[in-house]
Amino acid sequence: MCSPWLWPLQLLQEEGLNSVLPDWLCQFIHSWWFLLPLVMLLVVAAFIVAFVLLLYMVSPLISPRPLKLNGAHVVVTGGSSGIGKCIAIECYKQGAFITLVARDESKLLQAKKEIDKHAINDKQVVLCISVDVSKDYSQVEDVIKQAQEKLGPVDMLVNCAGITVAAKFEEVKVDCFKRLMEVNYLGSVYPTRAVIPTMKERRMGRIVFVSSQAGQLGLFGYTAYSPSKFALRGLAESLQMEIKPYNIYVTVAYPPDTDTPGLAEENKTKPLETKLISETSGLCQPEQVAKVIVKDAVQGNFNSSVGADGYMLSALTCGMSPVTSITEGLQQIVTMGLFRTIALFYLGSFDSIVRRCMMQREQLKKNRQD
Ligand SMILES: NC(=O)C1=CN([C@@H]2O[C@H](COP(=O)(O)OP(=O)(O)OC[C@H]3O[C@@H](n4cnc5c(N)ncnc54)[C@H](OP(=O)(O)O)[C@@H]3O)[C@@H](O)[C@H]2O)C=CC1
């Protein structure tokens, strides 16, 4: 016996147990031992293929049935501007009835006019309700009640109302930390809390939280904003575990920088570091982001991301989030190590952006003093 692959046989022989195997098998192995690794490889490959096929066979048990938007009632908070408005338009184009929720009434009416142009039948309605989603739960509950009385039970809630502050930690006003948590986090908790009981009774529904790529990683300038978006992920994961048996599906969207009035406002005071780092994953159009979010929500996908960086970030930060398709799960398993390697290069380049900006600032200061 000369091959290392045959050591179990050798062991048997040494133990005087070679009688365990019939002679013909011993001879066969002796003459074809070099094929053994190949056979083992084939067996392993066959097991993997069988396992994946099995997973695909049970996949209908994991993936929810798509929601029909035609005739559905969709509530969009922050629906008077930017991404929220485009989400409303996208749903309206597919025959939904829309309730827009935001504070400024004139902006709401303006958005309603714009959305109305995309009607596909003359029964469709856009209802506008003005409220601050972050202040008082009972007010938000009233708004949802009003909307349900006029347009029926809510089939899909999109929590898109949000605000941003981009500045260095010590330059963020202390009140801002609280305000961002109120609007971005509690402003998503309240409407969700108000629609869940009816959704559970009807055993159907979709809840969307619009987080951000800055809700998947912490970045220079987002010490107040990022935590408020990370919080949505914790809420979404816990809630999804509770409501899945009621056939209600949660989607968390992580858009990159998107060309909206909100971003224009943010850019006025954004630190250079934040600008340079965010440029990495490019600028998206709100129509494109809205399309992806609506598609993922309709399909009941837990995760919704845009672009190549968005895809990598989502696979990398999947953690213990629920999986809504076999393909997604397999991709996460296979790509994790590779994406972490790529991420280390990104982190290195972000650190060097921050260091360069700091040195430039100090040089400028010194020059002024001289
Ligand atoms: N644009 C971007 O680059 C990205 C944005 N996002 C997130 O997407 C969401 C939408 O962003 P974007 O479209 O840029 O924002 P916009 O500023 O363009 O729109 C924000 C919307 O939210 C409403 N809103 C704000 N505060 C409140 C409040 N307290 N109560 C009720 N409504 C409120 C606004 O109306 P009103 O002021 O009249 O109340 C408006 O309709 C936000 O949550 C944002 O964090 C995520 C990633 C990237």
Ligand SMILES: CCCCCCCCCCCCCCCC(=O)[C@@H](N)CO
């Ligand atoms: C494999 C690893 C890949 C890593 C890619 C990293 C890319 C980081 C870019 C982060 C951009 C953050 C945009 C936040 C936008 C936002 O929420 C505000 N504009 C809101 O107004």
